[in-house]
Amino acid sequence: MTFTQEDARADLASAPGSEWWRTAVIYQIYPRSFADASGDGLGDLPGVTAHLDDLQTLGVDAIWLSPFQTSPQKDAGYDVADYRDVDPIFGTLADFDEMLSGAHERGIRVIVDLVPNHSSDQHVWFQEALKAAPGSPERARYIFRDGKGENGELPPNNWESVFGGGMWKRVTEADGSPGQWYLHIFDESQPDFDWTNDEVRAEFRDILRFWLDRGVDGFRVDVAHGLIKAEGLPDFTPDPEGGSMGGDADEVPYWGRPGVHEVWREWHEVLAAYDGDRALCAEAWLPTVEQTALWVRPDEMHQAFNFHYLETKWDAAALRAVIAESLAEYGAVGAPSTWVLSNHDVVRHASRLALTAENPQGAGIGPDSPGKPDPVKGLHRARAATALMLALPGSSYLYQGEELGLPEVIDLPDDARQDPTWFRTNGERYGRDGCRVPIPWTADGPAYGFNSTGASWLPQPAEWAALAHDVQVDDPASTLMLYRVLLAERRSRNLGAGEIEWLDGFGDDVVALRNRGLVVIANLGDDAVELPEGDVVAASGPLDGTRIPTDTTVWVAAV
Template identity: 90%
Template structure:
């Protein structure tokens, strides 16, 4: 019997063009670091349920949960062994259903992470492939190839893994001899599916229906630009100074291939058969905004993360350009632009915006990194950047803990690090652990309220105490209070469905615009900027009389 939670979903029907995902503020939960109800040091689904009231109080419209499916956790759950079950470290399917119902009771929609590019090497399909012969149907679900060289001793091509090292792993055949190689864009424990295989496509459509029948509101799709590889798997050498996910280079044979669009058209049809405006959001790192917009045409994805906005430096001219380009390009295909500043794969923006050295995506920062950030400047810029972002029309994503002003944790001990990037590069790249440290809820509690035992899978820094939610809750000047004010005003004034009108006269180092009933002025320069006598609705930091200090944003009641 198929389980369904249709009656528990928030039924907020909408007309075409006004679907909830067009304007939603979506809060990313990284489950292992959000809240731990069991006390074992890893966050879990009951921990999420216990804090749903905090999320409702914050004012978000939806939550997105990073992977919680059954997994050996070689890559923090992005190596899935069973797509239809909850990993025991996070709870059970019953715990998921309770969390989903609790969120829906509060009018909060739920998006789940889905990882279709690759599985865990512990997935039953891959285990069957290892036992099967070359050329078998079992191996055809993945990308197995014969090696090069006289005895197949060389990998099929020169591709390098996102996590460092080669992108191919040679297997030992059933008779004990060296055999074929399989492709893994990421860790060797994450073999890539062959998405030209109809069996793979049918399996994932079934997985979609499994979660949709339970009542989920949509899917964030991991590595949405990586499923199809170029015919012949030609050699390719990436720019060593570029990012790891393909957003800075054209014609990469394993990113952004045209055939991927057919997959999303098929998935779109699956979701369209369900009521309630179910949504697909693509994690797609592509070279331009215009290329990214192709993923959200009317019959494909509903949203795509705006990584170009996330990666824009703290510069007024650059921000104006990416905002205008985003609104134009996404609008041209009838999709909303999304806005995002932090997630589980990048340096938190309370640190990133104050870095003084280049930091390629995925590299992370640690004790020996150059250009480490000034934490005071970083927080000022983060608050100003978020205040700017949440005034923009479209949908915004928040990453857990940014509402507390959490910085990247830089001084993690080497023996605590767990990101595969750290190990596969032999410590050359720190990876993503610094943005994944368990967040603080209560200043004077064990593990700062993450649980009751004090255990934490990554060590929390001492300064977490002063950033805990209970400390910030009643402080009107806190970052938490700022976020609550911004989200309340955004919702009350319908800013997500508004339109942007640029304003002149504030200088080259200022981003100024009007959206509906508010005027937004963000000062990114080194000098204060005069403000007219106006009603200030929200300010990201203290004002200097009638002047707007550097690294500060205000929302003004429009005349």
């Protein structure tokens, strides 16, 4: 049955306190790797439109698209040159409107990525800043500073870029002389905006309205814990073994500053003026769940990615603790917990959960990484982890390809890698290419059905054939079919709006809970545990008679 846009919105309309984003399952699309309709080796918006029926059948409530706006693609679109247009490699604004309309007709909401911390150095504002004099209004839109040293030859402070190397680049002034320095938390092609500047704040409110007027349902906000920098830009040396986005460090002068909350209150007001419960989701890497919850107070963001859950090791006690803390802290500010296991910046959880060595966020894994994962164990754990996550109250995010059980691609050739992290660290960190390889749709098609030409911007491994969508769609034991069952049961039982009750008696290595009458048992121990009485609704792997094997999660409807 085909719904009209009005029917779909009516079906998904919500009363205060039951807004759609509180319980939604949201599927992240990384456009350049999802589906390529043009055949040039890069995914595009028409490719997304062509697979909307597959997403509807999967059972997701919304899709989030990583950046597709105009960009020189130095950082895969997270370097935006024009926030109000579609990059030609992805299509046109008309293609976007067609995709949006098609999604809404199927009752699927659409969230777009917005990158407010920095722009591309090709953005018209930055080009104007380079031509303007120090102290000019054009330069005031970005963070320009005089250098230290006798002739300003030293950077303003010692900050190191997330991607490696220094966080400052010196410019050549219009007269040819060495000039000021500008700040770039990420690549030197991504200058940071100065968010103390009213013109910057007004510009982004207008950008929000541009996309809201087209009908988008919300925004995933990149680097939402950034934007504001500590006054005076004091020196800071991070832990060299820490994650690249600062989620494991306190008092970082460019992460989690109090002033950023003013920005989100302004954005909240913009979205509140539109109908349909438009939503903001924060990418905020912060040291604690308690601190992250500050981003989702009632007048700020609506959601924040639960990276503490994502980064929790495969350990029953640790999982019970982070689940309990998350529900308590987010609930204390009236927000749902937003669960996530994989995205375009982290090692896919089908590999990450089986790593046997430390792997800081952003480092990636490659041929020479220590502790490489066992792929069989990794997939078992990934399926079990997803089955546990989708039973929890709140909203969940899925990353394209995880429903196929895709692992991280480890053996990418050095000359194929494109992540700035790889280049700026001189190969010391592999970066994020391994989770961004184009996904397989057909076992026998060119580029495994990614397109009709066989071109692919990152090489796909031979193992992709066995994991292709068309191979799994008729296999009841496949990961794809597991996801379909879990999502259908989650929706029919309204688990996202439930509450959990912890269950005892299953042992220290088991996460056991009840949500809306559904008993969920995740066995992380080495020994099988007894299956409780009731009808098995779903299981992440085969059961051993009446026992739940290791690395297996089961959903049981109590009799």
